[in-house]
Amino acid sequence: MRRRLIQSTLAVVLVVIAVFGVSLVIVETRTITESARERVESEAVRLASIVDSRLLVEEKVTAAVLRDQVTEDRYVVVRLPGRAPIEIGDRPEGDAISASASGEEGETVTVQEPRSSVTREVGRTLLIIGLVALLAVIAAVLLAVRQANRLASPLTDLAETAERLGSGDPRPRHRRYGVPELDRVADVLDSSAERIGRMLTAERRLAADASHQLRTPLTALSMRLEEITLTDDPETVKEEATIALAQVERLTDVVQRLLTNSRDPRTGSAVTFELDEVIQQQLAEWRPAYRSAGRAIVTSGKRHLRAVGTPGAVAQVLAALIENSLMHGGGTVALRTRVTGNQAVIEVTDEGPGVPADLGARIFERAISGHNSTGIGLAVARDLAEADGGRLEMLQARPAVFGLFLSRTPPRKSQDDGRQTVR
Structure with a gap:
């Protein structure tokens, strides 16, 4: 050229x-x-x-x-x-x-x-x-050489940028050449690089979230299946099989929730549900693991509370908090329910040493962990809570107290666009 x-x-x-x-x-x-x-x-x-x-x-x-x-x-x-x-x-x-x-x-x-x-x-x-x-x-000739270099060099550079995008390097270069047409191509390539980067980040995040969120249900399901293989009592087999089927349903809900959240983290299907049912289900699922660790998990507080949210998402948030207490906490883990204003609160606390001071302000960031874990459980839990219009906060560092805040107002139609919103 x-x-x-x-x-x-x-x-x-x-x-x-x-x-x-x-x-x-x-x-x-x-x-x-x-x-x-x-x-x-x-x-x-x-x-x-x-x-x-x-x-x-x-x-x-x-x-x-x-x-x-x-x-x-x-x-x-x-x-x-x-x-x-x-x-x-x-x-x-x-x-x-x-x-x-x-x-x-x-x-x-x-x-x-x-x-x-x-x-x-x-x-x-x-x-x-x-x-x-x-x-x-x-x-x-001198002017032609200068103009040729001015046009050919940016084209070569843009070709290298496109090749880098094709090879999986989505970093935008933000380089401009003073030629409107070439700068327009550079803008499009940078925008494409940013979109590809966001897509790759979302895919990696989905893979990490799926690995973390599916690990616990699969472990619990494996334990139930082991119980079935070790017993000859038909009643016990039936009971364990029923629990295993329920866990499969929750596992399916976890997968569906992860896929939905990866496309749009604000796409929730909030409904009014009984908090006691979700809490009891989590107690039943986690008691075997706590018994194996020589610890206990209990519940207390106000009963028969109704909240607005997605039961599967709330269960995942509680599972993340319970697992966090099992891995990093100590003593008895307590799930307490209370009411504050128009919100229902589920507090999860234990008797362990609490959250280190250097992690307190960053505990909900991804890749932040105090004991070589993945560091994404609490981050995913907060995303799930916010997707349903709630919030997850650390109320106390020593001992660690986490609070899940959910609205108690039933969902209703918005007069503007007819979409379900929580108010």
């Missing part, structure tokens, strides 16, 4: 020089010739007037008298009536420019100038035009 730009620019300049240069040479040649002819005619008239003035005062007209009045390289012939012609200068060889003028006393003055002098002047003019044309060609 760089070579094509240089060649095209040079071709345009050469065509322009050829068209205007030839025209200029023709015009200048004619102008120089006409100017030489005018000079010769003017000199003939001037010499005729000089001869007239000397004849009027009866002075002699000789070659010596007129020689100082004749321009160098000119040949002059003065013809007087009844006298021999007076010649001044050398007769030009070959073609010459000639002009004659007659005086009032009957004399005739003829002036000739060699055409070689005109040719020399035309040659000098052609040389000047040629030098100007050469300078124009050099300037055109």
